[in-house]
Amino acid sequence: MRTQVCIIGGGPSGLLLGQLLHNKGIDTVVLERKTRDYVLSRIRAGVLEKGMVDLMHEAGLGARMDAEGYIHDGTVLSYDDRQIRIDFKELTGTSVVVYGQTELTRDLYNGREKVGAKTEFEAEDVQIHDADTDHPYVTFTQHGAQKRIDCDYIAGCDGFHGVSRQTIPTSVRRDFEKVYPFGWLGILSETPPVHHELIYANSSRGFALCSMRNENLSRYYIQCPLTDKPENWSDDAFWAELKRRIPQEYAETLVTGPSIEKSIAPLRSFVSEPMRWGRLFLCGDAAHIVPPTGAKGLNTAASDVQYLYTALVQVYEEKDSEGIDRYSEKALSRIWKAERFSWWMTNLLHRFPDQSDFDIRMQITDFEFLASNRNAQAVLAENYIGLPY
Ligand code: APR
Ligand code: PHB
Numbered sequence: 001m002r003t004q005v006c007i008i009g010g011g012p013s014g015l016l017l018g019q020l021l022h023n024k025g026i027d028t029v030v031l032e033r034k035t036r037d038y039v040l041s042r043i044r045a046g047v048l049e050k051g052m053v054d055l056m057h058e059a060g061l062g063a064r065m066d067a068e069g070y071i072h073d074g075t076v077l078s079y080d081d082r083q084i085r086i087d088f089k090e091l092t093g094t095s096v097v098v099y100g101q102t103e104l105t106r107d108l109y110n111g112r113e114k115v116g117a118k119t120e121f122e123a124e125d126v127q128i129h130d131a132d133t134d135h136p137y138v139t140f141t142q143h144g145a146q147k148r149i150d151c152d153y154i155a156g157c158d159g160f161h162g163v164s165r166q167t168i169p170t171s172v173r174r175d176f177e178k179v180y181p182f183g184w185l186g187i188l189s190e191t192p193p194v195h196h197e198l199i200y201a202n203s204s205r206g207f208a209l210c211s212m213r214n215e216n217l218s219r220y221y222i223q224c225p226l227t228d229k230p231e232n233w234s235d236d237a238f239w240a241e242l243k244r245r246i247p248q249e250y251a252e253t254l255v256t257g258p259s260i261e262k263s264i265a266p267l268r269s270f271v272s273e274p275m276r277w278g279r280l281f282l283c284g285d286a287a288h289i290v291p292p293t294g295a296k297g298l299n300t301a302a303s304d305v306q307y308l309y310t311a312l313v314q315v316y317e318e319k320d321s322e323g324i325d326r327y328s329e330k331a332l333s334r335i336w337k338a339e340r341f342s343w344w345m346t347n348l349l350h351r352f353p354d355q356s357d358f359d360i361r362m363q364i365t366d367f368e369f370l371a372s373n374r375n376a377q378a379v380l381a382e383n384y385i386g387l388p389y
Contacts, residue, residue, distance in 0.1 A: 001149045004316070007028050008128070009033075011158075012101060012105055012284070012301055014032070016301075018112060020305065026316055034122070036121060045295055046102075046103075047072075048065070049302065050386060059111065068099065075197050077349070079202045091378045101298055123147075124140060153324075154279060159286055168282075175273075180267035182206070182225060183266045184267065185264050226266060283304040290342035292342075296338040306389055338383075
């Protein structure tokens with residue numbers, strides 16, 4: 001097989017990049033380790049910055065997002081019973097869209113199938129060869145058959161546990177990591193959201209988040225120890241703990257119900273530099289991870305995709321390598337700002353095992369400064385709705 005751009009990974013990064021390149025007449029093949037159904041079974045955050053919304057429109061796949069997504073003009077931060085509403089619209093003139101990543105990925109798969117672009121599912125043992133030459137190629141096994149794809153470029157969109165980042169020699173690569181001493185226990189329930197906007201809550205018992213997917217599908221999280229397990233938590237125990245962590249007015253109106261999904265996710269900050277090695281370009285979770293507190297995971301993947309897509313079009317249409325030569329530097333500049341914001345939100349809103357009384361006073365003071373200072377709220381809002389590409 002031969003293609004112009006071989007995309008490893010059929011998650012949001014790989015699919016969005018593939019659709020944008022296809023629309024410019026650039027041939028791609030997506031290699032996905034799992035099946036489509038498996039990929040679509042993953043429960044992921046769904047807060048879209050304007051940049052991501054614009055890219056879905058540019059890809060021609062924004063219709064369902066426009067019809068079913070929810071425009072959010074702000075969010076609530078609470079500290080025990082104190083609340084601050086951050087008014088994105090008033091402070092920045094911009095909103096965010098809440099639309100589940102699962103549905104966005106479904107739209108991307110449907111779009112790829114509609115244009116007849118090739119996706120190889122159950123592509124196992126993907127290996128990248130000669131990425132640092134002008135003739136890279138990728139091998140993989142599919143249903144027992146050995147396969148090879150020769151290509152011009154390789155996009156490593158295979159997430160944190162993928163093969164792409166590992167292909168870059170450790171002598172070239174530099175990884176930065178911070179692992180947080182807690183996780184998020186999340187549940188999905190077919191219940192109406194407790195509030196029409198998200199609630200990020202810090203309490204003496206730890207962090208909680210009230211989110212949603214639609215008017216009858218809610219997503220809730222509580223901070224938990226890394227040693228915790230979903231099976232340790234009955235639904236009743238989860239609801240009771242959530243009510244202890246969110247402001248009383250919401251605890252009283254919270255509609256509870258059976259969980260249809262319950263899982264624990266660890267929190268980490270991670271960046272791998274550089275995001276290019278020869279003709280291999282890393283995109284999305286393959287290169288960086290953020291704690292979900294700032295809702296930046298999908299949105300940093302989006303800016304990577306926009307930079308790489310634009311750069312590859314520049315190469316093919318103008319024979320100009322300026323974009324690909326600057327890709328890593330440009331992508332990392334925005335990624336590090338998203339890492340900082342996600343790290344700051346995580347420190348503002350969580351209780352750390354080794355926190356001193358002074359540390360807690362600093363958190364409270366941070367919160368009170370936010371509550372009293374419009375400029376501080378504007379800085380949070382500008383980061384949350386997404387810094388410029
Ligand atoms: N070969 C082929 N495919 C692979 C391999 C491999 N060796 N390793 C992983 N994959 C696939 C995974 O099965 C997954 O479908 O690559 C895809 C990577 O998708 P994501 O992990 O979702 O990463 P990305 O597309 O960058 O999307 C980032 O996903 O994890 C969330 O918070 C994150 O919202 C952000 C978004
Ligand atoms: C979610 O809806 O899953 C969600 C929303 C916002 C976050 C994290 C997760 O910051």
